Amino acid sequence: MENFALQPEHLPDCHALLADCVANLPDDAYSLAARLAWAGIWDEDCRVNWEARLAGAWSVGLRDGDQLLAFAWLTQAGELDMLYVAPWAQGRGLARQMIQQLEDAAAAAGVTALHAWASHAARPVLEAAGYVMLRPNRVVRDGIPLENWLMAKGGWQEPAAARSDT
Numbered sequence: 001m002e003n004f005a006l007q008p009e010h011l012p013d014c015h016a017l018l019a020d021c022v023a024n025l026p027d028d029a030y031s032l033a034a035r036l037a038w039a040g041i042w043d044e045d046c047r048v049n050w051e052a053r054l055a056g057a058w059s060v061g062l063r064d065g066d067q068l069l070a071f072a073w074l075t076q077a078g079e080l081d082m083l084y085v086a087p088w089a090q091g092r093g094l095a096r097q098m099i100q101q102l103e104d105a106a107a108a109a110g111v112t113a114l115h116a117w118a119s120h121a122a123r124p125v126l127e128a129a130g131y132v133m134l135r136p137n138r139v140v141r142d143g144i145p146l147e148n149w150l151m152a153k154g155g156w157q158e159p160a161a162a163r164s165d166t
């Protein structure tokens, strides 16, 4: 298994992996409509948005030959912005490994106050990595509400002005 830093040219494959992960989530956590809204489509707007988010972030991709197994990135602001492991590669500690690698890189640069907007699937994984749940959250994508959890580690606190139920 190869461990590499993500570049913009890897992002279409990352998006395809995200779509696969989200499609495989159970119905009870997110409806089909919610999962479709979450995954979205890989278009020019998405490319520009993802490239901006990746720029300056610590990132990791894991691949086996040509096959992407997992990817994640952590922004300079300490947000674990992406965390996806292919359905067939889950439960082997790959998320834990990527979180540790990204946290080590961030800590070396003095960034230790971390947060994430975690899905129902990611919450126990982040709790195992030492994050605590601050509050439930709801985002609206394409008019469809999606629940997640604001989680923090290392003393990160939510700016009061940023708090919102949507």
Ligand SMILES: CC(C)(COP(=O)(O)OP(=O)(O)OC[C@H]1O[C@@H](n2cnc3c(N)ncnc32)[C@H](O)[C@@H]1OP(=O)(O)O)[C@@H](O)C(=O)NCCC(=O)NCCS
Residues within 6 Å of the ligand: 021, 022, 025, 082, 083, 084, 085, 086, 089, 090, 091, 092, 093, 094, 095, 096, 097, 117, 118, 119, 120, 121, 122, 124, 125, 126, 128
């Ligand atoms: C969430 C996700 C990234 C986890 O990836 P993974 O590689 O299967 O996770 P790991 O195997 O590294 O598990 C990490 C830790 O969490 C624990 N864990 C994983 N799933 C768990 C669950 N459902 N309940 C309790 N603990 C769980 C593991 O036991 C492990 O703990 P340990 O290190 O103490 O053994 C993966 O399931 C995924 O991509 N899900 C769909 C997309 C998604 O929701 N991404 C997050 C967006 S915010």
